[in-house]
Amino acid sequence: TRQIVLASRPHGAPTAENFRLEEVDLPEPDEGQVLVRNSIMSVDPYMRGRMNDVKSYVPPFQVDAPLDGGAVGEVIASRSADVPVGAHVLHGLGWREHLVVSAAKVTVIDTDAAPASRYLGLLGMTGLTAYVGLTAIAQLREGDTVFVSGAAGAVGQSVGQIAKALGAARVVGSAGSPAKIERLLELGYDAAFNYKETSVRDGLREVAPDGIDVYFDNVGGDHLEAAIGHLNKFGRVAMCGAISQYNATEPAPGPRNLFQAIGKGLTLRGFIVGQYPELAEEYRAKASGWLADGQLVGDETFRDGLEGAPQAFMDLLEGANTGKMLVRL
Ligand code: NDP
Numbered sequence: 001t002r003q004i005v006l007a008s009r010p011h012g013a014p015t016a017e018n019f020r021l022e023e024v025d026l027p028e029p030d031e032g033q034v035l036v037r038n039s040i041m042s043v044d045p046y047m048r049g050r051m052n053d054v055k056s057y058v059p060p061f062q063v064d065a066p067l068d069g070g071a072v073g074e075v076i077a078s079r080s081a082d083v084p085v086g087a088h089v090l091h092g093l094g095w096r097e098h099l100v101v102s103a104a105k106v107t108v109i110d111t112d113a114a115p116a117s118r119y120l121g122l123l124g125m126t127g128l129t130a131y132v133g134l135t136a137i138a139q140l141r142e143g144d145t146v147f148v149s150g151a152a153g154a155v156g157q158s159v160g161q162i163a164k165a166l167g168a169a170r171v172v173g174s175a176g177s178p179a180k181i182e183r184l185l186e187l188g189y190d191a192a193f194n195y196k197e198t199s200v201r202d203g204l205r206e207v208a209p210d211g212i213d214v215y216f217d218n219v220g221g222d223h224l225e226a227a228i229g230h231l232n233k234f235g236r237v238a239m240c241g242a243i244s245q246y247n248a249t250e251p252a253p254g255p256r257n258l259f260q261a262i263g264k265g266l267t268l269r270g271f272i273v274g275q276y277p278e279l280a281e282e283y284r285a286k287a288s289g290w291l292a293d294g295q296l297v298g299d300e301t302f303r304d305g306l307e308g309a310p311q312a313f314m315d316l317l318e319g320a321n322t323g324k325m326l327v328r329l
Helices: 046-050 116-120 125-137 154-165 178-186 200-207 222-230 260-264 277-292 306-318
Strands: 002-006 019-023 033-042 071-078 088-091 098-102 107-109 145-148 170-175 191-194 212-217 231-239 267-270 300-304 324-328
Touching (some): 002 306, 019 306, 033 088, 033 116, 071 116, 088 116, 125 154, 154 170, 154 212, 154 277, 170 178, 170 200, 178 191, 191 200, 212 222, 222 231, 222 260, 300 306, 306 324
Parallel strands (some): 145 212, 170 191, 212 231, 231 267
Antiparallel strands (some): 002 019, 033 071, 033 098, 033 324
16 A cells, blocks of 8 residues: 655755655554545645654654544454444544554544545534634634634634624635635625735725724734734634744744733634544534534535645645645545
8 A cells, every 4th residue: 555754854845855655565454453445634734843853732743654644534344343344434544545543543424424525624623623713712702803814724714604603793814816715705704805915914904994803813924913903902812823934944023013912902822623622522513503504614625646645735835725625545
């Protein structure tokens, strides 16, 4: 079977040389293990951080070892009574076509209830990230105006729609192309601007003339600085990601106007979705309802073949995706 290994650590933006496709032998499953054929794998911005040799909330990838990440697949051989052949499972061993794993490490998913890809997006980590950020972190209140950066991405698309479902009065966003802006308006964003055509500061003034109460930050950098300047008194920031800085080779400067947090009484709070497992069930119940009645819609951008996964990941960092970026294996 085939897998992708980290050939070398990227300096700045990753390139094809940082990845290598390898052929490896598969062991037979032992008692309690299953053999899975992966069907879809996720590529995610956080993987860029794991390519650096630094301590973080997840251990770094090792050079010459296979990459990993969220994936779904079908069990094709089983030595576990709990997870039979034919079961569709969610697990953390993407970037490979097959895997042998303990049955305790996979979650059986119901592909009649929703397509397998959904468990890597709206019904998985992506949707939960949006929900945790808006509720536990930003303490969203009815009537709030919410600003979302990276709004046309996987998390960002969910944030706008979930904020509306939870009672936000106005939801505005930024993204990097005219097509993405158009899509955001179709998805229920009240207004959106292209940060490549206007400064974030000017864009915000235009889409939210009365200021913002919540900023859901996927981008950091200029976006965070402009949002701090535009937040209303007692505004709240959910610090979810800082993708504008993931390829940086030097430490990036902080927001120059951070002191405004004092006078405005702002709260800036970071989070990792995995720190809030107690919200997963509550979210899934709500998300199923929102999906069923059409309040929550998520685009998916598919690429094909394991050999295409590195390019899919590189393209994700450059904004080639609308909604969730996935690779069909
Ligand atoms: P996305 O689907 O949003 O893909 C990344 C997007 O980032 C691209 O499509 C691109 O869109 C945008 N982007 C890339 N470079 C820049 C830049 N310099 N400035 C502004 N936008 C840029 O990925 P996810 O939805 O998976 O993740 C979104 C964010 O959420 C990331 O920061 C990620 O790290 C974070 N995250 C955090 C989690 C947590 O637990 N805290 C969990 C999951 C994700 P465009 O065309 O608009 O530039």
